[in-house]
Amino acid sequence: MAVTIRDVARVAGVSASTVSRALSSPEIVDAVTLERVLRVADHLGYRPNRAAQGLITGRTGNLGLILPDLANPFFPSVVKGIQSQAHAGDYQVFVMDTDEDASAEVGLVRSLAKQVDGIILCSPRMKPAELRDAARLAPVVLVNRRAGSIPSVSADNAQGMLLIVEHLAGLGHQRIGFVAGPRQSWSTKERVRGLRAAAERVDVQLVELGNFAPTFEGGAEAAEGVLIGAVTAVVAHNDLMAMGLLGALRERGIAVPRDVSVVGIDNIQTSAMVHPALTTLAIPKEQAGRRSVDLLLQHLADPSAPIPLTTELPTELLVRQTTGPATHPKEPR
Amino acid sequence: MAVTIRDVARVAGVSASTVSRALSSPEIVDAVTLERVLRVADHLGYRPNRAAQGLITGRTGNLGLILPDLANPFFPSVVKGIQSQAHAGDYQVFVMDTDEDASAEVGLVRSLAKQVDGIILCSPRMKPAELRDAARLAPVVLVNRRAGSIPSVSADNAQGMLLIVEHLAGLGHQRIGFVAGPRQSWSTKERVRGLRAAAERVDVQLVELGNFAPTFEGGAEAAEGVLIGAVTAVVAHNDLMAMGLLGALRERGIAVPRDVSVVGIDNIQTSAMVHPALTTLAIPKEQAGRRSVDLLLQHLADPSAPIPLTTELPTELLVRQTTGPATHPKEPR
DNA sequence: CAGATATCTGCAATCGGTTTCAGACTGAGG
DNA sequence: CCTCAGTCTGAAACCGATTGCAGATATCTG
Numbered sequence: 001m002a003v004t005i006r007d008v009a010r011v012a013g014v015s016a017s018t019v020s021r022a023l024s025s026p027e028i029v030d031a032v033t034l035e036r037v038l039r040v041a042d043h044l045g046y047r048p049n050r051a052a053q054g055l056i057t058g059r060t061g062n063l064g065l066i067l068p069d070l071a072n073p074f075f076p077s078v079v080k081g082i083q084s085q086a087h088a089g090d091y092q093v094f095v096m097d098t099d100e101d102a103s104a105e106v107g108l109v110r111s112l113a114k115q116v117d118g119i120i121l122c123s124p125r126m127k128p129a130e131l132r133d134a135a136r137l138a139p140v141v142l143v144n145r146r147a148g149s150i151p152s153v154s155a156d157n158a159q160g161m162l163l164i165v166e167h168l169a170g171l172g173h174q175r176i177g178f179v180a181g182p183r184q185s186w187s188t189k190e191r192v193r194g195l196r197a198a199a200e201r202v203d204v205q206l207v208e209l210g211n212f213a214p215t216f217e218g219g220a221e222a223a224e225g226v227l228i229g230a231v232t233a234v235v236a237h238n239d240l241m242a243m244g245l246l247g248a249l250r251e252r253g254i255a256v257p258r259d260v261s262v263v264g265i266d267n268i269q270t271s272a273m274v275h276p277a278l279t280t281l282a283i284p285k286e287q288a289g290r291r292s293v294d295l296l297l298q299h300l301a302d303p304s305a306p307i308p309l310t311t312e313l314p315t316e317l318l319v320r321q322t323t324g325p326a327t328h329p330k331e332p333r
Numbered sequence: 334m335a336v337t338i339r340d341v342a343r344v345a346g347v348s349a350s351t352v353s354r355a356l357s358s359p360e361i362v363d364a365v366t367l368e369r370v371l372r373v374a375d376h377l378g379y380r381p382n383r384a385a386q387g388l389i390t391g392r393t394g395n396l397g398l399i400l401p402d403l404a405n406p407f408f409p410s411v412v413k414g415i416q417s418q419a420h421a422g423d424y425q426v427f428v429m430d431t432d433e434d435a436s437a438e439v440g441l442v443r444s445l446a447k448q449v450d451g452i453i454l455c456s457p458r459m460k461p462a463e464l465r466d467a468a469r470l471a472p473v474v475l476v477n478r479r480a481g482s483i484p485s486v487s488a489d490n491a492q493g494m495l496l497i498v499e500h501l502a503g504l505g506h507q508r509i510g511f512v513a514g515p516r517q518s519w520s521t522k523e524r525v526r527g528l529r530a531a532a533e534r535v536d537v538q539l540v541e542l543g544n545f546a547p548t549f550e551g552g553a554e555a556a557e558g559v560l561i562g563a564v565t566a567v568v569a570h571n572d573l574m575a576m577g578l579l580g581a582l583r584e585r586g587i588a589v590p591r592d593v594s595v596v597g598i599d600n601i602q603t604s605a606m607v608h609p610a611l612t613t614l615a616i617p618k619e620q621a622g623r624r625s626v627d628l629l630l631q632h633l634a635d636p637s638a639p640i641p642l643t644t645e646l647p648t649e650l651l652v653r654q655t656t657g658p659a660t661h662p663k664e665p666r
Numbered sequence: 667c668a669g670a671t672a673t674c675t676g677c678a679a680t681c682g683g684t685t686t687c688a689g690a691c692t693g694a695g696g
Numbered sequence: 697c698c699t700c701a702g703t704c705t706g707a708a709a710c711c712g713a714t715t716g717c718a719g720a721t722a723t724c725t726g
Contacts (some may be wrong), residue, residue, distance in 0.1 A: 052682035053389035070409040095428040270603040385712035
């Protein structure tokens with residue numbers, strides 16, 4: 001059916017070995033033979049059979065990507081970055097959505113391990129011990145999480161939180177609320193830590209308003225706490241929550257940013273499309289994706305070479321319309 | 334390194350063939366042998382090598398998915414549906430994002446064809462002739478497009494447009510604007526057609542406001558035309574555009590839905606999160622994804638069996654806050 | 667009880683590449 | 697002219713599974 005290496009060999013009047021060499025190590029075959037083989041291969045539309053190559057070389061040319069929920073607007077950008085970078089390196093990407101099921105992750109890694117050369121775990125929910133096990137089954141790179149000795153790519157949360165707090169402090173805010181994500185989440189912990197450090201450094205008060213689901217609804221639920229907490233500014237764990245919060249505040253007649261300022265994190269696409277447009281900390285999502293692929297491919301190219309363990313990408317604060325001068329503290333309007 | 338079928342065979346005291354049969358056609362091996370083999374396989378953690386299986390059977394166990402832009406919030410839902418349904422059928426999915434590059438699609442199909450058992454083309458931008466060629470390289474199912482004799486899954490646009498127009502007419506709107514997407518797009522044509530038919534049937538006037546990019550910005554650009562067109566309601570080609578339109582109208586001091594009603598299409602996640610929440614025609618995105626996989630797997634299971642050529646999924650109108658009674662026509666407030 | 671049939675299993679070929687090894691040929695140097 | 701190194705090529709083994717074929721055993725039939 002399909003044209004094989006032997007077909008090319010026959011037409012070019014050489015052996016299969018020569019064709020193989022012409023394609024994979026052209027420098028060791030005679031120039032005129034090479035040219036002829038390549039022309040024939042091209043003319044016949046020859047495409048190496050990946051399965052056959054994989055069988056002998058042990059390389060599949062595939063990468064696996066496991067993530068909790070594609071519907072969460074944070075992830076598609078990461079996938080795009082991964083996808084395009086992988087493709088540039090002649091790798092294909094298996095995308096697997098676990099529907100936020102941490103236990104599914106473990107099974108997926110196991111079943112994927114043999115079919116790919118490496119796995120990218122994006123915001124994995126699994127336990128550290130499970131991560132360690134996973135990393136033994138195949139080369140693994142983590143995105144949005146750090147763990148033990150597994151290479152990882154994440155945003156520089158400490159720096160990002162500082163940007164946020166400095167911005168708010170600069171607007172006169174003294175009491176800043178934080179609407180946290182799920183307690184177990186790595187990002188949540190990172191961000192709490194970063195905010196605490198930043199608050200101390202900038203000398204403002206941080207009011208932790210509790211943990212909520214990292215969704216629009218979760219953010220809406222946090223509105224009550226914001227009012228009770230008597231803060232003049234709120235940082236939400238992500239943009240989705242910030243948007244939920246915005247909606248709930250509006251329902252309660254609280255004006256943003258006049259009565260309270262709101263800052264999101266992620267810079268998802270729609271954060272710029274809502275009204276008022278959301279001030280948010282932009283995470284370089286595509287870049288994180290690309291970088292994770294780089295790390296993986298680098299490791300595959302030379303498994304003995306050392307891989308940078310943790311890569312932290314700088315964030316950027318996008319000041320839009322949901323942050324403004326603090327009202328309460330001292331500046332009477 | 335990895336445990337092979339021969340390892341299992343040796344430990345179980347049988348031949349490799351028997352192990353193979355135990356795994357793929359259990360009914361033809363002796364019950365006690367079967368049990369022993371399966372136990373050993375499980376105990377050793379045996380996983381068949383997909384490359385080896387693929388080499389001999391010609392089946393890869395992979396599906397390819399080509400789509401224009403993952404960052405467009407319409408697609409992740411479709412991917413989720415495809416992903417989960419494929420996984421249920423023990424298939425993996427290669428996801429490829431073309432970045433809206435129609436010419437890239439052709440190349441991708443070609444390079445993917447040998448590595449997958451079938452390809453799902455989601456909203457492909459390529460020309461009909463190219464589609465025909467693609468379908469010759471591998472089994473293909475189209476999502477969101479119809480073309481010649483290639484099986485396809487799409488929303489029932491005619492029905493959907495009728496729902497929209499009836500809803501608006503019911504609110505007293507007589508002049509309804511349509512902000513169309515790209516002229517070449519299949520959906521655009523379908524929707525124009527559907528709207529025209531619906532307008533005629535319900536006896537309202539349809540004002541076509543021109544073609545715009547299917548983005549937030551594209552929608553914003555359409556605002557001017559909406560005002561000039563003197564319509565009391567607008568249908569946008571998709572939610573992203575509707576949201577852009579909403580923003581631009583607000584900037585011009587036009588209140589929605591008081592001054593003008595707006596209807597989107599797609600029901601992307603954020604359409605419910607903006608204020609006012611967008612009235613939109615919901616497309617069953619996940620379901621479309623699942624269905625496309627069903628069609629493909631069905632064809633793979635029995636290539637001779639006929640496949641339903643076009644599947645149209647019913648849509649649903651979600652009436653939220655951007656549509657209200659018409660102001661102009663006769664009802665003075 | 668012989669012979670036919672059914673059931674189960676193993677051998678060996680096969681898929682399409684890659685890679686080791688050895689041989690053919692070339693040209694240089696003595 | 698012979699030897700030797702260097703360059704290029706082909707034969708054959710191999711990766712890990714599946715499957716047609718044939719042989720072995722058990723079961724059934726008359």
